[in-house]
Amino acid sequence: MVQVDKLYQEFEKDALAKLLGIRIIDIQPGYARTYLEVNSNLVNALGMTHGSTVFALVDMALAAASNSRDKVAVAQNVSIHFMKATHPGDQLYATATEENLTNRTGIYRIVVENEAGEKIAVATGTAYRTDSSH
Amino acid sequence: MVQVDKLYQEFEKDALAKLLGIRIIDIQPGYARTYLEVNSNLVNALGMTHGSTVFALVDMALAAASNSRDKVAVAQNVSIHFMKATHPGDQLYATATEENLTNRTGIYRIVVENEAGEKIAVATGTAYRTDSSH
Amino acid sequence: MVQVDKLYQEFEKDALAKLLGIRIIDIQPGYARTYLEVNSNLVNALGMTHGSTVFALVDMALAAASNSRDKVAVAQNVSIHFMKATHPGDQLYATATEENLTNRTGIYRIVVENEAGEKIAVATGTAYRTDSSH
Amino acid sequence: MVQVDKLYQEFEKDALAKLLGIRIIDIQPGYARTYLEVNSNLVNALGMTHGSTVFALVDMALAAASNSRDKVAVAQNVSIHFMKATHPGDQLYATATEENLTNRTGIYRIVVENEAGEKIAVATGTAYRTDSSH
Numbered sequence: 315m316v317q318v319d320k321l322y323q324e325f326e327k328d329a330l331a332k333l334l335g336i337r338i339i340d341i342q343p344g345y346a347r348t349y350l351e352v353n354s355n356l357v358n359a360l361g362m363t364h365g366s367t368v369f370a371l372v373d374m375a376l377a378a379a380s381n382s383r384d385k386v387a388v389a390q391n392v393s394i395h396f397m398k399a400t401h402p403g404d405q406l407y408a409t410a411t412e413e414n415l416t417n418r419t420g421i422y423r424i425v426v427e428n429e430a431g432e433k434i435a436v437a438t439g440t441a442y443r444t445d446s447s448h
Numbered sequence: 449m450v451q452v453d454k455l456y457q458e459f460e461k462d463a464l465a466k467l468l469g470i471r472i473i474d475i476q477p478g479y480a481r482t483y484l485e486v487n488s489n490l491v492n493a494l495g496m497t498h499g500s501t502v503f504a505l506v507d508m509a510l511a512a513a514s515n516s517r518d519k520v521a522v523a524q525n526v527s528i529h530f531m532k533a534t535h536p537g538d539q540l541y542a543t544a545t546e547e548n549l550t551n552r553t554g555i556y557r558i559v560v561e562n563e564a565g566e567k568i569a570v571a572t573g574t575a576y577r578t579d580s581s582h
Numbered sequence: 583m584v585q586v587d588k589l590y591q592e593f594e595k596d597a598l599a600k601l602l603g604i605r606i607i608d609i610q611p612g613y614a615r616t617y618l619e620v621n622s623n624l625v626n627a628l629g630m631t632h633g634s635t636v637f638a639l640v641d642m643a644l645a646a647a648s649n650s651r652d653k654v655a656v657a658q659n660v661s662i663h664f665m666k667a668t669h670p671g672d673q674l675y676a677t678a679t680e681e682n683l684t685n686r687t688g689i690y691r692i693v694v695e696n697e698a699g700e701k702i703a704v705a706t707g708t709a710y711r712t713d714s715s716h
Numbered sequence: 717m718v719q720v721d722k723l724y725q726e727f728e729k730d731a732l733a734k735l736l737g738i739r740i741i742d743i744q745p746g747y748a749r750t751y752l753e754v755n756s757n758l759v760n761a762l763g764m765t766h767g768s769t770v771f772a773l774v775d776m777a778l779a780a781a782s783n784s785r786d787k788v789a790v791a792q793n794v795s796i797h798f799m800k801a802t803h804p805g806d807q808l809y810a811t812a813t814e815e816n817l818t819n820r821t822g823i824y825r826i827v828v829e830n831e832a833g834e835k836i837a838v839a840t841g842t843a844y845r846t847d848s849s850h
Contacts, residue, residue: 324493325493326493327493327495328491328492328493328498329488329489329490329491329492329498330489330490330491330492330498330500330501333467333489333490354463355463355464355467356463356464356467357462357463357464358462358463358464358511359458359459359460359461359462359511361461364462364463364464364504364507365507365523365526366464366500366503366504366507366508367464369500369503369504369507369526370498370500370503370504373498373499373500373503374500377492377493388530389499389530390529390530391527391528391529391530392499392503392527392528393525393526393527393528394525394526394527395524395525396522396523396524396525
């Protein structure tokens with residue numbers, strides 16, 4: 315496993331996460347958790363949290379969890395299901411857990427919940443594990 | 449079909465699209481095209497265009513295409529496959545075409561290409577068609 | 583909820599499940615479990631359990647779980663990730679649990695395990711809930 | 717590319733395809749086409765072609781197309797969207813085309829049509845390319 319401190323430092327360079335206000339709040343081997351407080355810049359035309367905002371929260375959890383192992387990993391595909399609308403002021407958490415890990419592939423389930431623990435979205439992501447180490 | 453002018457006006461209110469610099473450049477019945485020039489705010493920790501940036505471009509094309517019909521439509525699920533990395537300065541286009549349309553559901557294929565016509569990502573999105581009209 | 587006895591009787595008419603030897607072994611509201619013993623008719627060219635055999639086990643669990651509610655439901659889309667190969671003689675179980683239920687849509691997570699409890703595949707399925715009752 | 721004759725011979729050993737009556741009718745580099753005439757063994761409890769029958773047709777097209785290249789390839793994940801019901805007597809064709817090919821991964825789009833050219837289902841499949849040659 316990589317040094318978690320170093321991994322946090324790497325993700326500090328993620329410009330989009332900074333722009334959106336997404337924070338990685340936990341990394342364990344094969345596990346990660348991200349957080350976002352929705353604001354008025356992150357909504358769609360109907361004033362609800364944008365699906366792409368929710369996806370970004372999921373994507374960061376996938377990135378952190380899949381890179382918590384020995385190798386640099388990149389997202390290959392993600393399938394996301396949206397379940398419940400949220401709004402500015404809502405606090406969202408995405409939790410990524412490892413479904414499976416092989417030499418080349420990691421599969422992760424990511425669940426997004428609001429501050430009340432209601433399910434907002436679920437996703438499955440596949441990460442390709444490169445030959446590079448962190 | 450909705451009035452296209454009115455639809456463009458509605459999407460002007462999409463705050464996240466504005467934040468990221470995504471523009472809707474074409475809407476036809478069951479079809480839409482979006483555009484983005486990648487900049488240094490839209491990258492991941494490796495300096496490449498963030499997967500979530502690509503997703504947002506896809507998502508806006510899905511929103512525009514699925515709302516080009518008579519009813520207000522919302523994304524239900526999206527499956528995205530990433531194929532090729534891009535970088536700041538690259539120009540990306542997402543094109544959404546209708547695979548199928550029923551009373552309650554629209555299915556769309558979305559292809560993302562760069563300025564050279566190389567395939568960057570493909571996605572399939574399902575939109576739920578509500579009872580509301582535009 | 584439907585009468586479970588009546589639901590089992592309906593699924594008795596599923597000709598493909600019979601051909602493959604898939605049995606529904608549990609139905610609860612928003613939950614179902616299916617079972618299959620792999621035999622030599624159900625393999626691919628490499629002699630391993632066919633991906634389509636695993637999918638069928640998943641699909642039957644999705645059908646049973648989504649029809650355990652008041653309305654007739656039909657599969658709209660399924661995303662499946664294959665994790666581990668199995669072979670003739672292996673016993674497979676698929677368990678479908680409800681992620682979300684709205685008036686029109688049910689989302690289910692389906693996990694396939696072998697007799698040792700090892701994960702073979704995971705899937706997410708969306709069912710469309712029609713106006714018909716059972 | 718593999719010798720196509722040899723590839724057809726390999727797929728002759730696919731027991732499930734034989735059980736269901738699925739035939740591979742074309743293989744080109746990065747391309748394949750499969751065929752099935754629906755019969756009364758391949759339906760669900762409602763008497764319509766089983767979703768798993770349609771999936772199997774898709775899966776065989778994915779297998780043939782992804783193995784048309786130099787390496788042995790195995791399905792990693794498949795996302796399928798069902799669009800239109802069919803019935804015994806209907807003739808179904810699945811066409812797999814290559815979206816992308818890297819050293820380790822092939823991505824394929826698969827479209828299922830009936831004899832009238834109507835779209836029955838669409839799918840996207842990812843194949844993992846092993847180190848083995850055919």
